[in-house]
Amino acid sequence: MWLDSRGLQLSDYPRPSVTVDVALLTVIETGTGTLPAVLVARRPGGDWALPGTFLRIDERLHSAALRALRDKVGVTGEHPRQLRVFDDPGRDPRGRVVTVAHVDLVHPARLAGRLTDSVRLAPLVAERFVLPDGQERLAFDHDLITAEAMRWARGTYTGRPDPARLLGGTFTLNDLRRLHAAIHGGPLQKDTFRRRMEPLLVPTGERSSGSVGRPAQFYRRRNDLDN
Amino acid sequence: MWLDSRGLQLSDYPRPSVTVDVALLTVIETGTGTLPAVLVARRPGGDWALPGTFLRIDERLHSAALRALRDKVGVTGEHPRQLRVFDDPGRDPRGRVVTVAHVDLVHPARLAGRLTDSVRLAPLVAERFVLPDGQERLAFDHDLITAEAMRWARGTYTGRPDPARLLGGTFTLNDLRRLHAAIHGGPLQKDTFRRRMEPLLVPTGERSSGSVGRPAQFYRRRNDLDN
């Protein structure tokens, strides 16, 4: 066992606890259009927070993030990435806790069966995530984390069709444009958008039907790029 | 004091230690040209590592990074930023330690007076940082950290003249181009480079002299942008 110059081991020193928190983002269809949303879980006290957990001593951050998703919101199969560490000394009333925030962006169908009274989706309206019960803020500093997670999502979607496969296998350019408008938070011109995206897509040959107007070509992502 | 449902507090649970490590990058002039370099410190065992320290329980990451720079390499006044957390379970032989890697890019004059037998600059040659004593690798996973730090540095210098003020107040476009070529790792065309940079600069009116060839205009950074 390793000992330092004073004969002490690492665990003899006071040190902060480490948690992971995961901002699991998705998009949902509402009456007024497509909106980004984040998955939140109700805590014992009744307030809402991102799923998170304490990092165990021999655990990797990625595993802890997966465990938080499985145990707190019943979601499996995601691929959370590190966002950054949040370390404000007053951020957790339980004691000194720094958290490694993670983020992922997933298809809403992966979450649909998991929603309960205490696991909900909070849609983004006017740059704020709207919580159930009309609550104003997420617990801890999770409002900061979700804001940074949305910035990450916008970054990954600019210039790429659908890296998180939010649209499934095939989609029309209108589907894709509505998705990007939702994530970006504003309208996008259809011809410019088409020309930027088309080289990254391949038409399937099938066309939409059943609705009014000229049928649209279906596309899928070119898989020779990180689309 | 906060207690959980089992009557235990946070410090009753086994948990990893947290360190911060700082990749302090700079550029140095050598006989063959300008090269990026990273500040390394010799450890008791004789191997080289980035300056780092354990995060104390009530300390912020930023403060710990500054403390590591002050205590381990005698450098003050820098502004390290978070890179990401490195958490490989075997990365530290002393026990379970995750590290929050930080990075900053500073003028070599800020380091020149601090170099000693055990505090040195390792220049980047052919995508590898060359250590003193002909040693192959940095301690722990610090080779991974320095590689990611260089990626960060390249990102911050693309499209901006000199955000880290590596050239001081005034410089010619040739000075600037040599700096960018060193950081980017390859040659840059002078006319294209000039046209991209000139809108971000303001000429001082003075011109170089004393050497062969047509004198060059001196410039400084426009400070109405994050240059």
Next chain:
DNA sequence: GGAATAGTGTCTCTGAGACAATATCTA
């Protein structure tokens, strides 16, 4: 004048952005 370095003119490509026309479906 010759060597060396600084700075500019110009051409080609590419892509964004905007407007408007044309095409093809449903009701």
Next chain:
DNA sequence: TAGATATTGTCTCAGAGACACTATTCC
């Protein structure tokens, strides 16, 4: 047919990239 949506034509503008030319200094 009218209405709705998809798709394309075209014009302008800006910037990257490349090549070659001109300008100004020191020796």
